[in-house]
Amino acid sequence: MKSIIHFLSVVLFLFLCQTHPTLGQTNQRKQYVRVSPGVELYYVEAGSGTPIIFIPGSFGTTNFFQKQIAYFSKNYRAITYDPRGQGQSSKTLENNNYLQHGADLKTFMDSLKLKDVILVAHSWGSLAVYAYLRTCGIDNIKAIVFVDASPKVIVEQDGEWGQVKSFNDMRIFYNGMGYDRLNATKAFIEPMFTKPLTATETNWFVEEMLKTPTHVALLLDYDGTMADFTKEARMIDEKIPVLHVLSDKLGWTEEGKDWLKKNAPHAKVTAFGLHFMLWEFPDRFNTAVNTFLAED
Template identity: 35%
Template sequence: MLNKASAGVTKSTAIIKFATSRLFSVGGSALARSGVAVAAFAAALSSAAPGYAEYAKVSDDLSIYYQKSGHGPLPIVFVPGWTMSSEVYSKQLAHFSDSDKYTFYAIDPRGQGLSSHTEGGHFYEQRGRDLKGFFDALGLKKVVLAGWSYGALDVSSYLHLAGTENLSAFILIDGSPRPVGDDNSKEWVWYNRTDSDQFREFFTMPVLLDRQKANEDFAKWMLEDPSEENISWVSNISNQTTDTVAALTNEAGAYANYEADVKALEGKLPFMIVARDEWRDIVQNWVKQNAPSTTVAVMGKHLMFWERSDQFNAALDKFLETIPN
């Protein structure tokens, strides 16, 4: 059931709850030494725009924080990527704010943002169960489900678990349902099996050894405009996830493979892939071979829905119009 922390609980209340839980459940001294506690608290404060914090109680140990906008009958649920939060979808929340066709939900996955920072459950089979629990808690039906980056694994795990019965459409935003392959220069995967380019290691070990540098390198990689302000914004959001959970969720993803589930969408459900320019040929080749009816949009870099929000939102609107009533 929906747990809306009293009708008057604001984001700032959620921030205090978040900061307190981080300091006491993870270990205040360790977090303070790494700088994560301060950065995470600052990030939460910076996101405290007027509004209400809402939580869905999914299980005894997990409450999922979400933001929503619009008041239409068709729910759209966007899941962020590795160490990110619902804040990255601010421009989609604004876009759908007056919609009478859609209600847009942006969530914080387990261990990220303002959702519960649980001791366990930081693997993608559980993330799929978490999404099902979120839908059940809010009574969401016929969902348009979207995942960005490693959030593609969250939503693909849900697809593997629950199928398409409660979905109206499926969207992957610059994320693959199969992270590891033989050659990431030719296949729609993140990592080479041998990690010959050390890309997999880049998202695992540096977050344990030098989190601040890892965050900055991560932000520079995903942004078209790697300004100091933008890098700080990405870093502060990322710091809301602990070093250990960041490393663990990256490594757990390397063992996931939901490609068969996504291929099976062909002819059954409206499916959209949004890819960065670098992945243009790889994604188009995958679609041609496996799911030719897929809608494909290519633009910008990894954070294109934020940096190129007008272009992204226009492509999203066009795709949504193809969903049968």
């Protein structure tokens, strides 16, 4: 009887580790780094060697990268952090913009004494990377992976690559976030996956994203929408290895491929899944990133 109970306990634990993203984590160090007076960034790291930093997108948290930390910590010093205003990091009334996020990234790297860093940025976390490049250059960067993000968000003329193509797109999103945050966040999450999430999965993603206060979310939304890092995207071409992981099912994917061919022809591109392919197809995502790093 005891052996049966033990077997069932193991099965239950393994099941929970698969269905609940924060269970089953081992050898992860969870700490804080002070990046400015009164502002601390929460971060998680595991492994050793060349540092690879995973940067969440809008309202994202360290928990979104658990499948990457587990995989890459075998051969790298794998790190992910909550940007200011998000997750378990400090919440502020001011400086909720991507130029500040870029400055925070610099201070974060300096505080941990990280050298020859690999950056993997999901969605608008890429804007923090571009902001870092604008002010700090590429001297301490070994390679960059941008995950389903364009350097400019608003499409103002033919041939540009971005997600916002009309004022109405902006109005619908901002009104939802400002007046009905819970349902707007659910609606925001649903199109990011190729298969419907369970109610438990949806609630977990919503809970993580709602850790970003609404005032911070709206400020980041506005700043990100207005961003234009076209010059930085062109500047780094051929100077450092760059991989763009795109969705193959979104309307702006082909525009992105065309734009990169003309403006950053040395960047590598792969496309699969939807916006959260790093979570939905972790094996394929991790292999694509690992192969890119091994080649370069």
